[in-house]
Amino acid sequence: MLFTGKNYKVRKREEETPRINALKKRFLSDKFYVDIQRARIVTESYKKSEGYPMVIRRAMAFKDIMENLDCVIQDNELIVGAQNGSSNRSASVFPDSRVDFIRDEIDIFETRAADRFIVRPEVKKELLEDIIPYWEDKCLHSNMLKTLPDETRRHQLAENQCVNGWCAFANGPGHYVPDHENLLKMGLKGKKEQAEKVLAEIDMCDKEGIRKMHDLQAMIMTIDAAITFAHRYAAKAREMAEKEADETRKKELIRIAETCEWVPENPPRNFYEATQFVWFTELITQIETNGVSIAPGNFDRYMLPYYEKDIADGTETQESIAEILGCFYIKLAEMVVLYDTQQSTFIANFAMGEHLSIGGTDKYGRDVTNELSYVCLQAQMDVGLFQPNMSVRWHNKCPDNLLKEGLRVVSVRNAIPQIINDEVFVESILSRGVPMEEAREYACAGCSEVQLPGKTASLLMIWVSDLKVLENALNNGRDMMTGKQFGPKTGEVEEFTCIEDVIHAYEEQLKYYYKQAAIMMNTEADVHRRVQPLPWMSVTNGTCIEKGTEIWRGGAKYYWTSMIALVGMANVGNSIAAIKKVCFDDKLYTLREVMDACKVNFEGHEDMRQVLLNVDKFGNDIEWVDKITVDMMNLSYELGQKYVDDNGIVHEFKDPRGGELPRSMWPSYLTVSANTAYGKYCGASPDGRLATTPCSDSICPTQGSDSHGLTAMLNSMAQLDQTQATGGVIFNVKFSPDALSTEEALDDTVEVVKSYFRNGGAQIQFQVTSHKTLRRAQEHPEQYGDLMVRITGYAALFTEITPEVQEELISRTQYEELA
Numbered sequence: 001m002l003f004t005g006k007n008y009k010v011r012k013r014e015e016e017t018p019r020i021n022a023l024k025k026r027f028l029s030d031k032f033y034v035d036i037q038r039a040r041i042v043t044e045s046y047k048k049s050e051g052y053p054m055v056i057r058r059a060m061a062f063k064d065i066m067e068n069l070d071c072v073i074q075d076n077e078l079i080v081g082a083q084n085g086s087s088n089r090s091a092s093v094f095p096d097s098r099v100d101f102i103r104d105e106i107d108i109f110e111t112r113a114a115d116r117f118i119v120r121p122e123v124k125k126e127l128l129e130d131i132i133p134y135w136e137d138k139c140l141h142s143n144m145l146k147t148l149p150d151e152t153r154r155h156q157l158a159e160n161q162c163v164n165g166w167c168a169f170a171n172g173p174g175h176y177v178p179d180h181e182n183l184l185k186m187g188l189k190g191k192k193e194q195a196e197k198v199l200a201e202i203d204m205c206d207k208e209g210i211r212k213m214h215d216l217q218a219m220i221m222t223i224d225a226a227i228t229f230a231h232r233y234a235a236k237a238r239e240m241a242e243k244e245a246d247e248t249r250k251k252e253l254i255r256i257a258e259t260c261e262w263v264p265e266n267p268p269r270n271f272y273e274a275t276q277f278v279w280f281t282e283l284i285t286q287i288e289t290n291g292v293s294i295a296p297g298n299f300d301r302y303m304l305p306y307y308e309k310d311i312a313d314g315t316e317t318q319e320s321i322a323e324i325l326g327c328f329y330i331k332l333a334e335m336v337v338l339y340d341t342q343q344s345t346f347i348a349n350f351a352m353g354e355h356l357s358i359g360g361t362d363k364y365g366r367d368v369t370n371e372l373s374y375v376c377l378q379a380q381m382d383v384g385l386f387q388p389n390m391s392v393r394w395h396n397k398c399p400d401n402l403l404k405e406g407l408r409v410v411s412v413r414n415a416i417p418q419i420i421n422d423e424v425f426v427e428s429i430l431s432r433g434v435p436m437e438e439a440r441e442y443a444c445a446g447c448s449e450v451q452l453p454g455k456t457a458s459l460l461m462i463w464v465s466d467l468k469v470l471e472n473a474l475n476n477g478r479d480m481m482t483g484k485q486f487g488p489k490t491g492e493v494e495e496f497t498c499i500e501d502v503i504h505a506y507e508e509q510l511k512y513y514y515k516q517a518a519i520m521m522n523t524e525a526d527v528h529r530r531v532q533p534l535p536w537m538s539v540t541n542g543t544c545i546e547k548g549t550e551i552w553r554g555g556a557k558y559y560w561t562s563m564i565a566l567v568g569m570a571n572v573g574n575s576i577a578a579i580k581k582v583c584f585d586d587k588l589y590t591l592r593e594v595m596d597a598c599k600v601n602f603e604g605h606e607d608m609r610q611v612l613l614n615v616d617k618f619g620n621d622i623e624w625v626d627k628i629t630v631d632m633m634n635l636s637y638e639l640g641q642k643y644v645d646d647n648g649i650v651h652e653f654k655d656p657r658g659g660e661l662p663r664s665m666w667p668s669y670l671t672v673s674a675n676t677a678y679g680k681y682c683g684a685s686p687d688g689r690l691a692t693t694p695c696s697d698s699i700c701p702t703q704g705s706d707s708h709g710l711t712a713m714l715n716s717m718a719q720l721d722q723t724q725a726t727g728g729v730i731f732n733v734k735f736s737p738d739a740l741s742t743e744e745a746l747d748d749t750v751e752v753v754k755s756y757f758r759n760g761g762a763q764i765q766f767q768v769t770s771h772k773t774l775r776r777a778q779e780h781p782e783q784y785g786d787l788m789v790r791i792t793g794y795a796a797l798f799t800e801i802t803p804e805v806q807e808e809l810i811s812r813t814q815y816e817e818l819a
Contacts (some may be wrong), residue, residue: 447793
């Protein structure tokens, strides 16, 4: 037994998990290829389906993919299904989403700084000669650019961006939690029966009747196709079993075949079948959308009935369940997306955000922590990879032991799980108009973005670099690095006579760029609706079938959208504080002198830079500078939800897809690795930061500036109103390995986390790796292939991220003790 009674204590047990060790070894040795099988299938399908309604064309293409994609079952696998046939960590090409970057960058895929892929000569030839020419004017990205207003398109294509359309601009939507619980209860057969019933009752004379008919027909086609996909895996497993000499593996293959013949068509009968069902749902959604962060959600609650049944009747043991979960986790980690070079630096090392939550409460506020919660943690201890992106959901009734065992996993495996405060997140969701019983059953996708399983559609997310916005404000709307005018003219710095003038200019720039972000969001929703409807994702949502409406057209109950607004927010607060202190209070330099020094990256002005660096910084429990930074974050939050039209009328930003919420667009407090990428777009800043170096990460202090200890830093963080963070929030803390090395240290850290949460903190996560280890990994990467690190809202393998991101991680303050 893993656990005796209620003594839930996870442990490192590599010698006891040979299957997981073998699968992980293969995973780490897998090569990354560009795979075009899906691209070939979807291209031929589209050529045959011209003239049909788009949602039907999408369903026809989905059917062709499910019927023809290679079925691959690797040695030792218990959970099966792969996104292509090249290797388990190869990326499929989605030409229906975007092709221009493949044409432009195909020769550097193998040598670029991040996310390198091998392109076989025959693959390159087929892409350039057959696939790309068909899609150049038809794909999602091409339609986005053609639909954007000229002014907004200029920002999207700018060399040094303030605003970027990100994933949904060139990929299918993600940041989505399927309705796993009800899918398991109904099976796809039950979903098909529901769809056929709704279809039979449609009034074809109603203005929406024909549209609903097409939407439901498309959903039914994808249900049949998904069942076919599973049956093909069953046939593959039986074929392999007939040839298998090893009796143990033969039995495993027969079990795989029997499982895939049953699920997802039917409700699962046991934990193994339920896990395979969940994986098929995750995988097939990825194959349809190419989106980021398709999440398992509240896994330990909807899977608990299958776990309890199997443990009670002796079908499974805690050890065998942990092994099934380990196989599932490795499948999640295999997911990759082929990004262009820019996006690959925004999301280093395939941050797929397949977020699995444990703990939390039910709709009545009762703690739902259970034995499976701890087995999920044990499986993470066994596997130790970067997916799933796991979180422990804490609340006032949460057992301390769940936090402690989560931290124990972090102390050994580093980075995962993160810890999320239900008390703050539920309050945040309530503030949006969601009822309490639904808010309590939220789940996270991606980093920590909030979803309501079965009720919300995928998030749309727009990048806004607040530090670049401040740079615009201090240069009369110009990009300081190129001199080009992008923002509105809000005054030269000579005209600013007080800090309030600086803040006013910043506010006007923010208003302008948030309007551009909203235009991008509206464009994304419009183009996706027209060009890339998603009948399969609609099946996995809880309300699309009953409404007879595809998910982009309003089939979901709730829609909300996040702008990632806080790239470099600590830099903004520190810069405004430095300007106030140095230029207006102490009058050591004029603001023009400071900006002239920034333009030349402080060359010849090191004395000035040191003065600016030595001004108090956010994150040290210093009231005046913390207040400035918090005020700037609040300003960003408030302006990110509304705009003023040319007549002076205030409007709430609203998700254009519809839904039941009065306000449905707000900022997120997270950056992924865009703080490094966006830093390259920013010149030197008045806080003393040098040009092109990383911005601050999420809500965290600037790298290395939190010098007054952990308690002071936590006090600064607690000044933020984190109930604003419905769009997600990330707070990174870096410990030395010794800080979590004893039982007493783990107990003390539990108390630190609880204290921070009771002071209003929404989320916290830890990286537990020494500077020395990271430097050794840079020097000898071949020895550290499985070294996992916490980037921001996600974790990654250290040796697979870019040198710039590695250095940003190393530059963060490392705490040696809990004080």
